[in-house]
Amino acid sequence: MSTPQIDATIAALRELLGDRLSTGDSVLDQHSHDEAYTTPARPDAVAFPETTEEVSAILRTCAQHKCPVIPYGIGSSLEGHVVPLHGGITIDTSRMNTVLEIHESDLDAVVEPGVTRTQLNDALRATGLMFTVDPGADATLGGMAATRASGTNTVRYGTMADNVLALEVVLPDGQIIHTGSRARKSSTGYDLTHLFVGSEGTLGIITKLTVKLYGQPEKIAAATCAFPDIASAVDTVILAIQMGLPMARIELLDEVQMRGMNIYNPDLQLPEAPHLFLEFHGTEAGVEEQVESFGEIAREHGGSDFQWATRTEDRNRLWQARHNAYYAGKALRKGCEGVVTDCCVPISALADCIAETKGLIAASGLIAPLVGHVGDGNFHLLILIDPADPSEAERAKALAAEVNELSLKFGGTVSGEHGVGLGKRKYLPQEHGAAYALMGTLKKAIDPDNIMNPGKLVTLN
Amino acid sequence: MSTPQIDATIAALRELLGDRLSTGDSVLDQHSHDEAYTTPARPDAVAFPETTEEVSAILRTCAQHKCPVIPYGIGSSLEGHVVPLHGGITIDTSRMNTVLEIHESDLDAVVEPGVTRTQLNDALRATGLMFTVDPGADATLGGMAATRASGTNTVRYGTMADNVLALEVVLPDGQIIHTGSRARKSSTGYDLTHLFVGSEGTLGIITKLTVKLYGQPEKIAAATCAFPDIASAVDTVILAIQMGLPMARIELLDEVQMRGMNIYNPDLQLPEAPHLFLEFHGTEAGVEEQVESFGEIAREHGGSDFQWATRTEDRNRLWQARHNAYYAGKALRKGCEGVVTDCCVPISALADCIAETKGLIAASGLIAPLVGHVGDGNFHLLILIDPADPSEAERAKALAAEVNELSLKFGGTVSGEHGVGLGKRKYLPQEHGAAYALMGTLKKAIDPDNIMNPGKLVTLN
Numbered sequence: 001m002s003t004p005q006i007d008a009t010i011a012a013l014r015e016l017l018g019d020r021l022s023t024g025d026s027v028l029d030q031h032s033h034d035e036a037y038t039t040p041a042r043p044d045a046v047a048f049p050e051t052t053e054e055v056s057a058i059l060r061t062c063a064q065h066k067c068p069v070i071p072y073g074i075g076s077s078l079e080g081h082v083v084p085l086h087g088g089i090t091i092d093t094s095r096m097n098t099v100l101e102i103h104e105s106d107l108d109a110v111v112e113p114g115v116t117r118t119q120l121n122d123a124l125r126a127t128g129l130m131f132t133v134d135p136g137a138d139a140t141l142g143g144m145a146a147t148r149a150s151g152t153n154t155v156r157y158g159t160m161a162d163n164v165l166a167l168e169v170v171l172p173d174g175q176i177i178h179t180g181s182r183a184r185k186s187s188t189g190y191d192l193t194h195l196f197v198g199s200e201g202t203l204g205i206i207t208k209l210t211v212k213l214y215g216q217p218e219k220i221a222a223a224t225c226a227f228p229d230i231a232s233a234v235d236t237v238i239l240a241i242q243m244g245l246p247m248a249r250i251e252l253l254d255e256v257q258m259r260g261m262n263i264y265n266p267d268l269q270l271p272e273a274p275h276l277f278l279e280f281h282g283t284e285a286g287v288e289e290q291v292e293s294f295g296e297i298a299r300e301h302g303g304s305d306f307q308w309a310t311r312t313e314d315r316n317r318l319w320q321a322r323h324n325a326y327y328a329g330k331a332l333r334k335g336c337e338g339v340v341t342d343c344c345v346p347i348s349a350l351a352d353c354i355a356e357t358k359g360l361i362a363a364s365g366l367i368a369p370l371v372g373h374v375g376d377g378n379f380h381l382l383i384l385i386d387p388a389d390p391s392e393a394e395r396a397k398a399l400a401a402e403v404n405e406l407s408l409k410f411g412g413t414v415s416g417e418h419g420v421g422l423g424k425r426k427y428l429p430q431e432h433g434a435a436y437a438l439m440g441t442l443k444k445a446i447d448p449d450n451i452m453n454p455g456k457l458v459t460l461n
Numbered sequence: 462m463s464t465p466q467i468d469a470t471i472a473a474l475r476e477l478l479g480d481r482l483s484t485g486d487s488v489l490d491q492h493s494h495d496e497a498y499t500t501p502a503r504p505d506a507v508a509f510p511e512t513t514e515e516v517s518a519i520l521r522t523c524a525q526h527k528c529p530v531i532p533y534g535i536g537s538s539l540e541g542h543v544v545p546l547h548g549g550i551t552i553d554t555s556r557m558n559t560v561l562e563i564h565e566s567d568l569d570a571v572v573e574p575g576v577t578r579t580q581l582n583d584a585l586r587a588t589g590l591m592f593t594v595d596p597g598a599d600a601t602l603g604g605m606a607a608t609r610a611s612g613t614n615t616v617r618y619g620t621m622a623d624n625v626l627a628l629e630v631v632l633p634d635g636q637i638i639h640t641g642s643r644a645r646k647s648s649t650g651y652d653l654t655h656l657f658v659g660s661e662g663t664l665g666i667i668t669k670l671t672v673k674l675y676g677q678p679e680k681i682a683a684a685t686c687a688f689p690d691i692a693s694a695v696d697t698v699i700l701a702i703q704m705g706l707p708m709a710r711i712e713l714l715d716e717v718q719m720r721g722m723n724i725y726n727p728d729l730q731l732p733e734a735p736h737l738f739l740e741f742h743g744t745e746a747g748v749e750e751q752v753e754s755f756g757e758i759a760r761e762h763g764g765s766d767f768q769w770a771t772r773t774e775d776r777n778r779l780w781q782a783r784h785n786a787y788y789a790g791k792a793l794r795k796g797c798e799g800v801v802t803d804c805c806v807p808i809s810a811l812a813d814c815i816a817e818t819k820g821l822i823a824a825s826g827l828i829a830p831l832v833g834h835v836g837d838g839n840f841h842l843l844i845l846i847d848p849a850d851p852s853e854a855e856r857a858k859a860l861a862a863e864v865n866e867l868s869l870k871f872g873g874t875v876s877g878e879h880g881v882g883l884g885k886r887k888y889l890p891q892e893h894g895a896a897y898a899l900m901g902t903l904k905k906a907i908d909p910d911n912i913m914n915p916g917k918l919v920t921l922n
Contacts (some may be wrong), residue, residue: 194655
């Protein structure tokens with residue numbers, strides 16, 4: 001993009017947005033990266049629209065000047081999704097953060113894209129309803145939809161793909177469209193909602209979402225359980241799912257991660273063995289029955305050291321510890337940085353895939369604690385590196401690459417929930433084969449000038 | 462299409478398929494219609510491929526001659542989806558009917574598109590697993606995916622959109638692609654699986670499906686319950702869902718439908734009042750608890766005359782009666798034909814929408830029993846007409862049109878599960894607004910010569 005072009009874009013947007021268009025250094029820096037371990041790049045300006053119509057006007061202006069547009073939620077993505085590789089205008093949706101409608105009878109809510117998951121749950125508190133998708137960060141719902149995020153309770157309540165009913169999207173030419181409806185299902189036409197969920201801002205910007213809600217369970221019980229090895233933990237989970245136990249959360253933490261948990265959480269002293277962290281939702285009697293059935297299966301597979309948390313504060317402490325797994329992992333090595341992986345395979349292959357992964361970690365000589373949403377066949381490594389030692393970064397990248405290859409070898413995907421962004425682009429042709437070219441066809445059809453988050457997800461020829 | 466073109470296509474396909482390309486009158490007639498009340502149209506020939514490679518070769522040939530291609534499962538669709546409006550080659554997938562793989566640990570199966578839902582469940586019998594989506598007909602899984610079908614237990618187990626993990630698809634140019642994987646979730650790239658599910662053969666042909674399975678519940682109980690009016694039945698369902706009762710089936714049948722049920726099923730003599738037909742899945746204790754909780758809510762809303770069916774044969778009789786609702790409805794009027802509607806709205810609007818629908822039925826002077834998947838906000842009318850009286854067909858079409866308008870007025874969709882086909886095309890611009898044009902953009906990008914099921918779902922300019 002030439003300087004006169006970007007200057008003209010900025011001048012037009014300044015007229016539209018006034019001081020809600022920023023070119024200040026600190027704002028540009030803040031929008032130059034996400035949480036990924038990648039090279040930052042600055043946008044030319046950051047726009048803070050407050051309405052869909054403003055987003056549409058911004059897109060029309062950018063389309064006219066063929067200026068790149070990078071949608072930005074809260075910057076918590078993990079694969080460089082929001083890095084403005086080619087400069088351009090970052091659209092920060094933080095001022096579009098109103099919970100617009102809550103429909104208690106329909107179990108849905110309509111929100112602006114800058115609403116975060118905890119903000120929505122706060123707004124729901126009086127209703128007895130809850131929004132369930134919970135990635136590690138307090139991400140925005142727009143960003144979570146764009147990356148097809150999931151979390152610790154996906155095994156029961158689904159990913160963003162399962163929980164978005166309808167979207168308002170501004171297309172690259174500024175047109176505003178509405179996909180889906182508040183009806184629970186429909187068979188009328190191409191499923192555009194699912195097309196935009198997971199499109200990472202490369203096809204348009206989400207300006208409104210209708211998401212599913214669930215009634216808060218009458219009873220919740222959480223537990224931790226130690227296992228002699230990872231295969232036993234995974235087999236326990238497979239059997240429990242086959243039996244139809246409706247577990248709300250089943251998280252795997254390996255012995256390395258547990259050592260970090262014990263360092264980081266002084267009140268959580270658990271055996272340094274592979275663990276499942278569990279949660280059961282239901283009626284009083286239903287939860288009791290789930291707990292009993294799970295306990296039987298676990299004990300048959302060598303599960304021991306059950307610790308129960310039924311009081312709200314104990315449960316919160318447990319899940320807070322799980323949500324802080326990233327920091328607990330980093331506590332294993334002072335001053336380290338972390339490189340995160342995101343492998344997801346059919347659950348029958350999970351134990352073997354993790355065993356091979358463990359071999360690769362050992363060969364790398366690095367420390368890499370493991371946590372997994374084991375009910376989904378999804379696990380993450382946090383590869384710990386010394387930022388002062390470039391050779392460690394290289395070895396971490398090599399290890400991450402080997403794990404990506406393993407994901408594919410075991411019939412899975414190189415990302416269960418973090419998305420493609422920059423980091424996983426090169427694996428897409430291998431994972432999707434001829435279907436990858438079709439993704440390019442769709443991108444070209446919807447965004448012929450390639451202005452939407454260019455260089456992410458799909459690389460055009 | 463010119464005669465030389467179609468002759469050349471048929472000659473090339475005859476070479477490929479031998480006597481598995483048919484131009485016989487009875488075969489052409491059989492493939493000239495589905496179950497919709499529409500004007501039939503014959504294909505020029507019907508191909509019976511046995512492999513994906515053959516489908517690919519057929520598509521390459523048809524693409525070369527720009528010859529229309531109509532994918533055909535078992536012909537049970539309800540909106541004229543398979544009618545060869547412009548002639549061409551119908552691809553009948555009935556010879557691609559092998560259950561290829563069953564993965565018990567992963568709860569999934571890989572099947573060819575001609576496998577029917579009961580065939581898959583028969584193949585699963587020894588495993589203790591089940592495939593859940595159950596439209597009225599014993600449809601093929603390829604057809605069910607293509608129309609985004611659902612059924613009586615969608616409220617618990619989801620639609621085809623929720624139950625297809627991966628697809629093999631042959632594109633209009635003959636290219637074979639694979640979408641999704643057997644991993645339970647993925648965030649890598651555009652969601653092509655959901656794009657093809659519901660695309661009604663207009664973007665390609667499904668040649669393989671990976672579908673989700675569930676463990677058969679330990680205990681199943683079914684029941685019928687009468688209500689003083691439809692609003693009370695709907696309110697009961699709303700409250701039960703809000704409370705998180707995991708009901709497997711909640712079907713609404715109005716008093717007119719119940720009269721038909723009593724005529725058609727001599728052993729099912731129930732009060733001629735609105736009814737819910739229910740099913741509960743779970744453990745022994747869990748089902749008992751669900752039954753009790755539901756009973757309390759229902760009685761508060763005037764529910765009465767509970768009839769329980771816990772023995773397998775009683776349950777089967779009950780659901781067989783429900784699955785035969787179409788014939789029971791027709792039993793209300795000798796020698797009649799039926800026109801089926803398919804409205805789906807947010808559940809909070811369902812009672813009002815049905816009340817207005819009832820007013821429209823009364824004004825039409827026609828008989829139109831109503832059944833509904835009430836947990837999904839979806840209901841059907843079966844409008845009964847005398848085929849000898851053209852004015853009745855006109856009044857039925859007018860009534861169906863009014864119901865479609867109501868669907869949209871109440872924030873819903875003109876098809877919950879039957880699809881667009883021919884019958885609902887004209888409502889798509891109204892339902893989807895600017896998003897409809899985007900559907901046309903996608904169709905043009907994937908099928909630029911418009912050979913795939915032309916004239917269905919989306920009408921190109």
